[in-house]
Amino acid sequence: MKSPLDKRVALITGASAGIGRATALELARLGAAVVVVARREEKVLELAREIVKTGGKAVGVAGDMAKQEDIERVMEVAKGFAAGIGWRLDTVIVNAGRGLAGGLLGSDEKQWREMVELNVIGAALLMRRAGEFLLAQGANEGFAGDIVVLGSASGHNVSPFSGFYGSTKFAISGMTEAFRREVCAKGLRVTLLLPGIVKSEFQGVAGYTPENFYKNIERFGKLLEPEDIARVIGNVVVQPGHVHINEIVIRPTGQDYP
Numbered sequence: 001m002k003s004p005l006d007k008r009v010a011l012i013t014g015a016s017a018g019i020g021r022a023t024a025l026e027l028a029r030l031g032a033a034v035v036v037v038a039r040r041e042e043k044v045l046e047l048a049r050e051i052v053k054t055g056g057k058a059v060g061v062a063g064d065m066a067k068q069e070d071i072e073r074v075m076e077v078a079k080g081f082a083a084g085i086g087w088r089l090d091t092v093i094v095n096a097g098r099g100l101a102g103g104l105l106g107s108d109e110k111q112w113r114e115m116v117e118l119n120v121i122g123a124a125l126l127m128r129r130a131g132e133f134l135l136a137q138g139a140n141e142g143f144a145g146d147i148v149v150l151g152s153a154s155g156h157n158v159s160p161f162s163g164f165y166g167s168t169k170f171a172i173s174g175m176t177e178a179f180r181r182e183v184c185a186k187g188l189r190v191t192l193l194l195p196g197i198v199k200s201e202f203q204g205v206a207g208y209t210p211e212n213f214y215k216n217i218e219r220f221g222k223l224l225e226p227e228d229i230a231r232v233i234g235n236v237v238v239q240p241g242h243v244h245i246n247e248i249v250i251r252p253t254g255q256d257y258p
Helices: 016-028 040-055 068-085 109-137 160-186 201-206 210-220 226-236
Strands: 008-012 033-038 059-062 088-094 145-149 188-195 247-250
Touching: 008 016, 008 068, 016 033, 016 040, 016 088, 016 226, 033 040, 033 068, 040 059, 059 068, 068 088, 068 109, 088 109, 109 145, 109 160, 109 188, 145 160, 145 226, 160 188, 188 226, 226 247
Parallel strands: 008 033, 008 088, 033 059, 088 145, 145 188, 188 247
Antiparallel strands: none
16 A cells, blocks of 8 residues: 655654654654754664664754754755655755743843744745755646744744744744745645644753743643644645645643643
């Protein structure tokens, strides 16, 4: 039986843990060959080996998605990998990003520039390079490919508990919709995914603590797992070429805000 993503190659950034790792495993399960990217080389190489061991096709690449030269290099690796196996690179998951506890007054301003460079500029550059390649490659029966961008529910409704982070996701949400309008007539699908609170390494890296975050979310009950988001991404990219899921907000059932 033909797999849903047979002969398709997917590039997934931020794949060393959390949503990115779970998405790579899910897309591989659906039949895609995957190129997994993160700064932690040992993690993506381990992930690629895990996928290959179960019969899939994968390659791991170290790269910092805040750096243009790394974005360019990763795209070249992905194109070369696809050409080498004779499959079509047509799926890019723009997932690399980071959080930061606090709003304009409370967050660490020394981290602002780094966050904007990764969450906004880096994401936009990858969207641009992926879009250029997918449009130049051309549509297959009217379908040029998928670019799925990870935003955040806190960019949809900006929270004072993560106001600076939420503002970067607010920016990328607007950019993603503008990009969708720019390319959709050419068969390129651009999807914005806005997760609520997902339990992963993200919170620790962002500086969330029981005092500034966790005590405020106890009422939400069970939080999302990375695999929950991965299943949604898998559902987006397996749709027929004429069906485009533009935007999804996904929260834990008990999360009322943001």
